[in-house]
Amino acid sequence: MKKRQVVIIGGGPAGRTLVHMLHASGQKMSVTLIKDEKINANRCAVPYGIPDEKPLEKFQIPNALVTDFGAKLVIDRVEKIDTIKKQVFTAAGGGYPYDELVLSTGSRPVIPPIPGVEGKNITAVRSIKDLSLLRQLASTGKRAVVVGGGYIGIEVAVVLKQMGLDVTVVEMLPSILMATTEPEFIERVTEALSEKGVQLLTNEKVVEFVHPSADQVVVKLGSGESLAADFVVLSVGVAPNTELAAQAGIKTSRLGICVDRHMRTDAEGVSACGDCAEKTSFVTGQPTRGEFGTNAVFMAKTVAHNILGKKKTFPGIINANVTAVYDWSLGSAGLTEQMARDAGIDVVTGYSDVLSKYPMMSPVDTIRTKLVFNRENRKIVGGSVLRKGNCSAHNVDFISFAIQMGATMDNLMDYQYATHPELAAKPSDNTYVFATKTAMSK
Incomplete structure (x- = not known):
């Protein structure tokens, strides 16, 4: 055969x-x-x-x-x-x-048709070749401009700042992380970046790259402002x-x-x-x-x-995603509130701040959760989490699975969870249950 x-x-x-x-x-x-x-x-x-x-x-x-x-x-x-x-x-x-x-x-990375974008000290963030060039530029440069305030752009900005460079992020939208993150969480992330010295310029558009020398680039903005840099990182999507x-x-x-x-x-x-x-x-x-x-x-x-001959259909993507910004980790699954409204869904949202451990333990941080429900059928259609440490992926995975299983408000209110003084909130508290309870009250 x-x-x-x-x-x-x-x-x-x-x-x-x-x-x-x-x-x-x-x-x-x-x-x-x-x-x-x-x-x-x-x-x-x-x-x-x-x-x-x-x-x-x-x-x-x-x-x-x-x-x-x-x-x-x-x-x-x-x-x-x-x-x-x-x-x-x-x-x-x-x-x-x-x-x-x-x-x-x-x-492939989107390379915007901006005059001067072909300069040797301007790079995308994608391939081994890009990484090799980024290493070279970051080891000799002192000032970097990152164009694009999505996950990759912000991750690059944090790494470069931790390496001791002066970093400016230019984002043409009103805020960073808008494609994945709820506004309530973006504000705290923005504060964290500013506290560490990362400069954020939103509602700004790059109109030209000028190269006064082989190892310098001037980033000209639509507002008329200019940024001097040793190199530029492009992260405007794919x-x-x-x-x-x-x-x-x-x-x-x-x-x-x-x-x-x-x-x-x-x-x-x-x-x-x-x-x-x-x-x-x-x-x-x-x-x-x-x-x-x-x-x-x-x-x-x-x-x-x-x-292989096993008839299977793909149900569609939920876009579970996470990232880390200094001490914070955050992520989302499904639709943000604005995405749901743009899709014509009558939504109701719930928000919760729940301690990550029993209150007498130390250190204790807060888990911030926002859930988005379809008001008509009460099903969860999206959710986001922001917390200290690196545990957000587990929270986002739960939200993604709840969406995939068609969980309703009532299902989440009956959700059975674990508790432990060092590992979880006290028995009466749960970040998803509290957020759902808030939504139900609306």
């Missing part, structure tokens, strides 16, 4: 997940993964690799995670897909026939890599390669997953953004199941 031929384009988390699941299945198939990066970066970790305390290799994804799992690895660039003959062609002249093709081509699919006649949108609930494209035998694929919201069912590595993994699992 002929082995089924599976070709995967892209070596990010989606591509690697596919390789691992297909290998674990034990089914007889030939798997080839083609990627154009010799070594992939662990992209989420790039900001934390700027100090040279650890070798660059610690921030790389070893190719053994592909080759040790039964797949053939090809380092090349795919230039053409023939969906009729079911074959892909690479820049080096290779031709690879397929029974199943998976596009996991990822995304764009899905859809060009290859579009050239092959596969349907795409501005949010990615169009797929159905089985992650299939409109071309026979072709699926797509990860940053390059269009995503739908679990809550609204509408197309949405969601360029997180976890989303890529979840989507790839659906693709793998379908290739």
